[in-house]
Amino acid sequence: MKKEFFESDIGESYVKATLDSGLQIFILEKPLYKSAYALFGTKYGSIDTAFSVDGVKTEVPEGIAHFLEHKLFESEDGDAFTKFAKTGAYANAFTSFDKTCYLFSCSDNFYENLDILLDFVQSPYFTKETVEKEQGIIGQEIRMYDDSPGWRVMFNMLMSMYHNHPVRIDIAGTVESIAKIDYNLLFRCYNTFYNPSNMFICIAGNVDTDTCLKQIGENIKPSKTIELTRITAEEPYNVVENYTEQALEVAQPMFCFGFKEEYKGEISLKEKIVTSLLLGIISGEASPLYRDLTNKGLINDEFDTEHFCGNGYSALLFEGESKDPKAVADAIKHEINRLKNEGIDRKLFSAVRAGMYGSAIRLFNNVESIAMQLTDCAMNGYGLFDEIKYLKSVTVEDVMKKLGSLDTENTVLSVINPK
């Protein structure tokens, strides 16, 4: 086992350990806390639909990662929820575009819960019957999202932005794609992506690092290391279409306005920080644009921005509700062009940066936020304290450079109109 220790002047420290099997473990102790949060994840999400293992290429139906998440809670000796019920822990799981995570939080019986987590994620159990039953349940879940305007506005945007990248498909897949999932496919994906070399464990809270490491080391099942390659579809630079709309039961239009960016390989933490700063400067709550849009009655407190990025995709998103989404989109483009010409207000830059520094400090208040941040570290190879460090050194010029790369023509406006 390889063990590294990281310490920061904000009074926090953590351990990163790598087992011989390749499993990565991150632990941050919070001795003053009563509770703890643990997460067992795999770098396997909805976009991993094409891959090769030891040179053999495979393509699988959309929605398998999420399907597996549902099935893993079942074991031969009863489901994981029942086991957690005996200890009182809160347990859950989620699948995103690039990962699947199983988690629990508790204030008592931590090590007993850790045992349950380690066991059920490593013990897949499904039969032809249980797979068929799950197809019905997930089909309902997919249809539930059809009524959710917030979900639809986002995925309609992604469908209009991406030609081929699987990020354009719903995380749960489609009713048609999940019908193609069977017992054999599930096992093949499990054996590929649930290999310890592709997995990580993140823990934060009132725990003892050495006890955790010992327990994890003793309970990770031996496995053969595999050579896994993700195959990313060729994605053109341009969006599919600039505008898409749908009518649903909403009171006023909802919108998601996205700037597609050229993907030039893995996005560094520094670039993510610069992009967040830029979003704050363009339309954060202290920005002139936010004031104008609010005063014109074009946005409300639902307005938000996001740097949406992962393996093979990157986009800047502006989302919210508005009586006139096209006017909002035009105003955002106009503001970007204005900033390109006039430059960035240094006072606003400093304030937005101070705000981000505060948020980075605030994150250490909450064991769940810490564990989620450690998950980001595991997925992307960052250090937990890198953000605070970079924030102190980032400059207006870094942000100006990023601003210059925005293409105000390569955008998608997705709108949900009232029926």
Add this chain to the structure above:
Amino acid sequence: MSAKLFNLAEGVEGLFVKNDRFNTTLISYNFYLPLKKETVAPYALLPFILTSCGKDYPDFSKLNLKLAKLYGARLNASAEKYGDYQLLKMTISVINDRFSLDGESLVKSASQLLLNLIFSPNTEDGAFLTEDLEREKRKAIEHIKGEISEKRIYAKKRLIEEIYENSPYGIPKCGTVEDVEAITETSLYNAWIRMLESAFVRVQVVGSAVPAGLFEDITERFSVTERKNITDCKISEPTEKRNTVKRVTDNMDVTQGKLCLGFSAEMCGNDDTTLPLMVMTDIFGGGPYSKLFSNVREKMSLCYYCSASAVRQKGLITVESGIETENALKAEKEILNQLEAVKKGEFSDFEFQSSIKSISDSLNSYNDSQNSIDLWYAIKINNDSVYSPEDIAKKLKNITREDVVNTANGVTLNTVYKLLPEGAK
């Protein structure tokens, strides 16, 4: 960890919850007022307008810039129903001084900022400014109208309105669109004066220390206010029993339906005497071990979600579920069957113990979240002593199976609300 109560003025309490584990300090102002149709909308608008600008920051954008400079201090406002009372809440949370990069006293600045916003709003000649009023009214109206977008939340809101059609708890928490439209610059100013004069007030600090001078400043601000008709936050009216179950169905262009049931319980209050109601509701429809989840959702696949929760102040239990239209009747029948099972004591020791353990585990985690601590104490205002979450977790161990059965036998169906696709009945 300890909670210490101070008397700051007539009907104005300060509460300090000492907790050294956080990197931030949280200051929260809570104003309690009676829930009334005539006053609900202007009162509900107050926390939002007061935290959007003020005498020192007439432009909301400048205020947002100040908050960013205070390392992203967070100013939050809400107006919620607390039983038959309205709870107006304004909070500020800021990172502690030791993290400041330029040596500024962040906690003191944030504390002063919120104090000034609440007591020195941007008004002229007994009226709020038209521009500020119109901005906040528009946002409030858009928020009320927008509730329809999230069908799960909307269905629950409609259920509550139907159960309490003639009593305060049925009033929407921010009023109706018409109520908001009727607010004027002067009527809002008068509501602000009435809030300062008559609300029961609790100012809470969660962190390492009370910001220097804060409680003294509050005493001083209230010394120039004539405190009168102060809200007496006694126990709310219990939920009445209906002889005939009320049934309401709304139709909308949706693919899936929602089924919500409201029950009257005999037990009502906000202190430890309602613990059996908490446990009973959890066994019925709380965690994954509950009757509703394990049977109605998992075994019978009648709902894609199905859970129960209790509003203890009102002695109310609600069940929320998502259904395919053709399963509506079957699902309702099965939900009621599960309640019958609890009434007959047909729940295993596993279900009972799981429930106690789950509630107790969650109570014991409260002190790890500043917001949870604040919410916990903010709804403990008329008790003789202030219980901590751990105190309640300890008391849970005394709850017996008989307590659960007795509580369940006092529960009766009040209202069934359905939100179904167009044309479905």
